Amino acid sequence: MQITINNQLMEVEADLSLETLLGQLGLLAEESSQGVALAVNRKIISRSQWVFCQLNHGDEITLIKATAGG
């Protein structure tokens, strides 16, 4: 199935959980997941719910991270 992450189209396996996807992208390691938040179809999914969130074809994931700013 296809999903988008920050508007970038990706082909992923069906029946994928959010947690699995993030693991595949290397975003579950402590350092890389620090300051990260995400939303699926603009609904924010809290970290504790990542493992329960099943992705569907066409889902749009927004992935943000805290960065330097004033």
Place this chain on the structure above:
Amino acid sequence: MLKIADKTFASRLFTGTGKFSNSLVMTEAILASGSELVTMALKRVDLNEQQDNILGPLIENNLNLLPNTSGARNADEAIYAAQLAREALGTHFVKIEIHPDPKYLLPDPIETLKACETLSKMGFAVLPYIHADPVLCKRLEEVGVAAVMPLGSPIGSNLGLRTKEFIQIIIEQSSVPVVVDAGIGSPSDAALAMEIGADAVLVNSAIAVARDPVEMAIAFKEAVIAGRRAYTAGLGARSLQAKASSPLTAFLDD
């Protein structure tokens, strides 16, 4: 001690994390400044890019984080960004920044008021970046903001307190803390803001782009302490006419 929402601060200097040459200098400068509250921005993760990690050293040093909504063009986007920020950083503090025009980065007061009302109801401690508009400040207070952050001059301009008289009106009328944000270019600007009674100042560019950011951070720290001390000591009245500070008895005359 300064209290904003449920947090107290010994230092009245807040700092930004932008524009530093690297995270080591940033961390050293922030620690030298004594700041206990630092701002951060949000960005979309680019999966093809190596991720920077500036958050690690900030957390290790127990600094309070103030995420901003920079990039939001209206209230809805700012509300969405605030919720993402709360999730990302685990804080209910948020600096509302809605500036649709990239040239001057001036805040949109109408969208800011809307966002502040909604976010305050949702339990956020909201600190809006605004023009130095005393009427807007009262309206923001009514919707429950935790503090107001009027600008001295445009973001990153280092032009200093061009809005001084209006900030004085805001300070006189405000029942929430007043944090002068944006445009503070030198320690004397920060001292002036504190002398007129600001509760705190937020400084980013002036420290980050200094030739020696760590030394500049110390200069700002000292200026904020001096300005606050002068304010609490009570400045003398001004007058166009001279008022002698030495006795004028004519002891040299015959």
